[in-house]
Amino acid sequence: MMNLKQLVLASHNAGKLKELQAMLGESVQLRSIGEFSSVEPEETGLSFVENAILKARNAARISGLPALADDSGLAVDFLGGAPGIYSARYADGKGDAANNAKLLDALKDVPEAERGAQFVCVLALVRHADDPLPILCEGLWHGRILTAASGEHGFGYDPLFWVPERNVSSAELSPADKNQISHRARAMDLLRQRLGLK
Numbered sequence: 001m002m003n004l005k006q007l008v009l010a011s012h013n014a015g016k017l018k019e020l021q022a023m024l025g026e027s028v029q030l031r032s033i034g035e036f037s038s039v040e041p042e043e044t045g046l047s048f049v050e051n052a053i054l055k056a057r058n059a060a061r062i063s064g065l066p067a068l069a070d071d072s073g074l075a076v077d078f079l080g081g082a083p084g085i086y087s088a089r090y091a092d093g094k095g096d097a098a099n100n101a102k103l104l105d106a107l108k109d110v111p112e113a114e115r116g117a118q119f120v121c122v123l124a125l126v127r128h129a130d131d132p133l134p135i136l137c138e139g140l141w142h143g144r145i146l147t148a149a150s151g152e153h154g155f156g157y158d159p160l161f162w163v164p165e166r167n168v169s170s171a172e173l174s175p176a177d178k179n180q181i182s183h184r185a186r187a188m189d190l191l192r193q194r195l196g197l198k
């Protein structure tokens with residue numbers, strides 16, 4: 001079994017680090033890859049799985065530690081699953097606010113019944129850079145895209161994501177609540193099972 005006290009998170013996204021660390025609790029300390037390098041690998045894969053593995057291998061290579069990567073995004077039904085793996089780059093790298101504005105515009109005049117969407121999260125854990133058997137876990141979260149942003153918590157597309165089971169946007173959920181039911185929470189639940197942490 002790998003030494004999970006020294007796990008590096010292959011992500012430059014502070015929101016992910018916060019959520020994943022909260023879910024893992026104190027038994028595992030996640031170190032950010034940002035401590036080792038500020039260079040972000042190019043996400044050249046065609047799937048969440050490929051990009052998660054690519055990021056995990058890269059972080060393991062740079063840090064010399066086992067690495068966990070999270071590749072995630074928003075798949076919107078009306079847009080045929082876009083922006084999907086391109087969610088972070090949807091507005092050409094101009095950031096969360098620009099991504100959200102572009103999404104609202106793409107769904108302008110689309111009725112509520114056709115605004116379904118899923119958050120997707122794939123977690124990949126490699127023991128070392130060339131690990132031939134990465135652990136892969138995925139989680140989905142079904143909801144709807146709102147017609148205007150609402151809420152201050154979370155990050156990314158959270159203010160636009162309506163959570164039917166709670167009747168609020170994902171950014172209106174407390175961090176603890178989001179971490180119980182999100183795509184990331186579901187993937188992490190599976191990962192903890194795989195690692196024997198629960």
Ligand SMILES: O=P(O)(O)OP(=O)(O)OP(=O)(O)OC[C@H]1O[C@@H](n2cnc3c(O)ncnc32)[C@H](O)[C@@H]1O
Pocket residue numbers: 010011012013016040043070071072073074087088089096099119154155156157158182184
């Ligand atoms: O690749 P790393 O360094 O981990 O950081 P990133 O932000 O680029 O992460 P991704 O490539 O996985 O892109 C994920 C995109 O999906 C969005 N996203 C993922 N999970 C989310 C969540 O829980 N709430 C809101 N938006 C989320 C996020 O804001 C990004 O635009």
Ligand SMILES: [Mg+2]
Pocket residue numbers: 043088
């Ligand atoms: Mg990324």
